[in-house]
Amino acid sequence: MLPRTTADTSAHWAFGQDIEVLPRIFDDDITLAVMERRLDSALTLAVRAQLGYQRGLEWHWRGAPGQAMQEDLARRLPAPEAGEALVQDIGTIAEAMAYLFSTDTIGIRLRTLEGAMCPRFHVDNLPVRLVSTYAGPASEWLPEHAVNRAGLGAPRPDKPDIVADPGAIQQIGVGDLALMKGCGWVGNEERGLVHRSPQPASGERRLLLALDPG
Numbered sequence: 001m002l003p004r005t006t007a008d009t010s011a012h013w014a015f016g017q018d019i020e021v022l023p024r025i026f027d028d029d030i031t032l033a034v035m036e037r038r039l040d041s042a043l044t045l046a047v048r049a050q051l052g053y054q055r056g057l058e059w060h061w062r063g064a065p066g067q068a069m070q071e072d073l074a075r076r077l078p079a080p081e082a083g084e085a086l087v088q089d090i091g092t093i094a095e096a097m098a099y100l101f102s103t104d105t106i107g108i109r110l111r112t113l114e115g116a117m118c119p120r121f122h123v124d125n126l127p128v129r130l131v132s133t134y135a136g137p138a139s140e141w142l143p144e145h146a147v148n149r150a151g152l153g154a155p156r157p158d159k160p161d162i163v164a165d166p167g168a169i170q171q172i173g174v175g176d177l178a179l180m181k182g183c184g185w186v187g188n189e190e191r192g193l194v195h196r197s198p199q200p201a202s203g204e205r206r207l208l209l210a211l212d213p214g
Contacts, residue, residue, distance in 0.1 A: 012144055012191075022100060022179055025128060031181040031193040032141060039134065039175040042085040047134045049082035051205055056112040064104050065094035073110070086134070093177065094211060097130055101213035113206040119199060121162045123152060123192030124182035129212050131178050136206030137198040138172040141180075147194045162194065171198070 013032040014024035025033040039047070050057060059076045061069050070091045077083040094106050113136070121142060131139055146168035151160045163169065172178045183192035200206055 019096065022177065025179040025181060028187065031188065031191055033179040034172060035177040036173060037175050037177065043089055046083050046086040047207055049079040050077055050086065051112065051135055051207060053078035057110060059110045061108040062105065065091060065098050065106050069094065090209060093130070093132070097211050097213055103214045105214055107212040109210045111208055113208055114200060119196060120155070121194050121196045123194055124180065125184050126182045126212060127184040128179055128181050129210060131180065132176065132209045133172070133174050134207040134209065135174065136200050136204055138174050138176065139178065139195050140169055140171045140198050141193055141195040143168055143170065
């Protein structure tokens, strides 16, 4: 794994255990800003309760974060009676996202996944997205030196492999809050973070949160 530091001026990522690391995404050279965190016991139990049901979870919200959003999410959880810590956590993240990007509107998705949603390494065309994995394997990403960008896009037989160095593949931790800069960010059109969804093990499910500002 790469060192979790930006002391190397060639690094385009920033990791830290405080929320102050997230505004680093506004730095021109940063395409990934990650707040590392461990899920506390209440949140872990809330997540497990939602995954204890056979039916999956697919919740979407677009609008202002706040009480209405939290109430809508609580109604949609498979185990709402055990979901308070999860609802509060997502509410806090959504409000922080709205504050960071000075917007009243946040697009939010919370879903369970039994397979890889985007198994191929790719870049997002939007400006920025926050992702957090509550359960299951978290997102994988590539440092720039390990990317062959000629291989990105729709696969074709004549395209080279996207991964120039398989040993350099990195993975975000469960519970971490990761801001990923995409190609829609002005000035970052050719440098969107290359990432993918990992494949869960047989019988394993992921619980994935994704937020888009604006």
